[in-house]
Amino acid sequence: MSGSYDECAVADDTMDSFWEVGNYKRAVKRVDDGHRLCNDLMGCLQERAKIEKAYGDQLTAWSKRWRQLIEKGPQYGSVERAWLGVMTEAEKVSELHQDVKNNLTNEDVEKVKNWQKEAYHKQMIGGFKEAKEADEGFKKAQKPWAKKLKEMEAAKKYYHMACKEEKLAAAREANGKTEASVTADQQKKLHEKVDKCKQDMGKAKEKYEKSLEELNKCTPQYMECMEQVFDQCQQHEVRRLTFLKEALLDIKRHLNLTENPNYATIYRELERTILSANTQEDLKWFSNNHGPDMHMNWPAFEEYNPDQAAAPPKKKKPDGAPPTPSTDHVAPPGDRSSVSSYEKNQAYSTEWSDDEQPATLSGNENGGGSGGNGNSFEEDSSSGKGVRVRALYDYEGQEQDELTFKSGDELTKTEDEDEQGWCRGRLDSGREGLYPANYVEPM
Numbered sequence: 001m002s003g004s005y006d007e008c009a010v011a012d013d014t015m016d017s018f019w020e021v022g023n024y025k026r027a028v029k030r031v032d033d034g035h036r037l038c039n040d041l042m043g044c045l046q047e048r049a050k051i052e053k054a055y056g057d058q059l060t061a062w063s064k065r066w067r068q069l070i071e072k073g074p075q076y077g078s079v080e081r082a083w084l085g086v087m088t089e090a091e092k093v094s095e096l097h098q099d100v101k102n103n104l105t106n107e108d109v110e111k112v113k114n115w116q117k118e119a120y121h122k123q124m125i126g127g128f129k130e131a132k133e134a135d136e137g138f139k140k141a142q143k144p145w146a147k148k149l150k151e152m153e154a155a156k157k158y159y160h161m162a163c164k165e166e167k168l169a170a171a172r173e174a175n176g177k178t179e180a181s182v183t184a185d186q187q188k189k190l191h192e193k194v195d196k197c198k199q200d201m202g203k204a205k206e207k208y209e210k211s212l213e214e215l216n217k218c219t220p221q222y223m224e225c226m227e228q229v230f231d232q233c234q235q236h237e238v239r240r241l242t243f244l245k246e247a248l249l250d251i252k253r254h255l256n257l258t259e260n261p262n263y264a265t266i267y268r269e270l271e272r273t274i275l276s277a278n279t280q281e282d283l284k285w286f287s288n289n290h291g292p293d294m295h296m297n298w299p300a301f302e303e304y305n306p307d308q309a310a311a312p313p314k315k316k317k318p319d320g321a322p323p324t325p326s327t328d329h330v331a332p333p334g335d336r337s338s339v340s341s342y343e344k345n346q347a348y349s350t351e352w353s354d355d356e357q358p359a360t361l362s363g364n365e366n367g368g369g370s371g372g373n374g375n376s377f378e379e380d381s382s383s384g385k386g387v388r389v390r391a392l393y394d395y396e397g398q399e400q401d402e403l404t405f406k407s408g409d410e411l412t413k414t415e416d417e418d419e420q421g422w423c424r425g426r427l428d429s430g431r432e433g434l435y436p437a438n439y440v441e442p443m
Contacts, residue, residue, distance in 0.1 A: 018226075018230075019223070024135075024138035024142065024226065024230075027233045028135045031128050031131035032131060034120070034236075035116060035120045038113075038115070038116040038120075042113060045105070045108050045112075046104075046109060048255075049104040049109075052097045052098070052100045052101040052104070053097070055097050056095070056098045059097070060091060062090060063087040063091050063094070066087055070083055070084055070087070071084070072438055077277075077281065078277040078278050079277045079282055081273065081277070082273050082274040082277040085274060086270065088273075089267070089270045093263075093266060096263060096266075100254055100255060100257070103254040104254060107250070108247065108250055108251050115247075119236070119239065133232075134232065137232065138230075141222065141226045141229055144221075145215070145218050145221075145222035148211070148214055151214075152212050156208050159205050159208040162197065162200045163201055163204075165197045166194070166198055166201045168197075169193045169194040172193070173187070176190045386412035387413045387442065388411075388413075389411060389412070389441060389442055389443060390408065390442075390443050391406065391409045391410075391411070391439060392407060392439055392440060392441055393439050394406050394407050395435060395436065397433065397434075397435075401433050402435065403425060403433040405435070409427075410428065411425045412425055412428075414426055417437035421436060421438065422434050423435055423436075
């Protein structure tokens with residue numbers, strides 16, 4: 001070690017070594033850096049936790065929206081249940097990502113915060129106790145050597161100046177011998193100056209060599225003391241790096257959902273749900289509920305019964321409107337219908353048979369008045385009550401008593417959805433009328 005120091009002692013001034021005076025501060029700075037890095041890690045985890053929460057919330061919202069569309073849409077039977085299984089997967093995965101968020105904030109961030117509090121002790125006047133102790137230890141170890149170094153540097157400077165003076169005096173003497181104008185007395189003085197400079201140079205060299213020798217004698221002790229303090233700093237850094245590695249492994253465990261047994265279970269259940277879809281059973285169900293296997297009360301002769309009340313007219317289904325439950329689709333649990341994802345931006349005409357052609361509502365059917373002219377709902381609706389809703393899709397009214405709106409428009413629902421999937425509402429312009437319930441969502 002002493003040999004390596006000898007090289008440092010005579011090295012160029014530009015050399016940047018730990019052993020130089022004051023360069024120990026880089027080791028002390030690691031204390032402040034370590035505390036700041038703990039803050040950085042906590043900030044990093046908190047940002048990731050926000051991402052996990054946002055993703056989980058988006059999965060939940062996506063699942064809720066599409067579950068409603070699928071349940072009200074034309075798909076039916078076991079294939080529908082398989083499709084809904086994808087929504088269930090999203091809901092369960094959302095829960096897992098919420099767990100990741102909770103683990104990051106409640107476990108990992110708290111663990112780093114507690115370790116930081118135990119490892120770094122703030123002082124009343126600022127800074128950390130660990131940094132102050134290290135700085136004082138390095139100063140104490142370096143002080144005797146730094147004093148000897150300063151003396152050696154001064155002796156070296158004086159010696160180099162003496163060498164310079166001796167060379168100048170020798171040069172003047174040599175010039176005086178060649179110039180005729182220089183008298184013998186002057187040459188004698190020049191020679192005496194050279195002798196004196198040589199004597200001064202010899203004394204300066206002797207002092208410089210002695211101070212360097214004294215510096216080298218205290219160098220081993222200096223190195224030993226400095227290394228002791230440095231080892232203490234290293235031990236503190238070992239604890240920090242070891243903790244950081246353990247913390248990162250915990251973070252990895254929380255982030256890696258593939259190690260979570262519930263994660264694999266979600267997809268095993270989804271696969272079973274999809275594989276359980278049975279085409280023949282679905283076709284049989286549709287035939288029993290909407291096909292030739294349905295029960296039919298075939299027409300038979302009936303005697304006139306004056307006490308029998310006339311059946312109320314069916315509510316209309318305008319051409320080009322979305323399919324409604326009573327005419328287009330009856331889903332497995334019961335009557336329901338809505339716009340599918342494919343249909344949400346497309347209108348199409350339904351082909352009705354002569355027997356199935358729906359009756360048109362007259363003005364009297366809605367409490368109208370003038371043969372269907374004007375808005376039949378304006379007189380019945382309450383102008384100050386209702387629920388605000390927002391249009392999901394464009395809809396163009398096919399009859400006078402229907403509303404027309406664009407996707408994103410806001411209106412007021414004044415009556416709840418009826419059994420055929422229609423609501424009554426009022427536009428902000430004041431116009432009231434019918435609209436398909438599944439074309440809007442609550443605000």
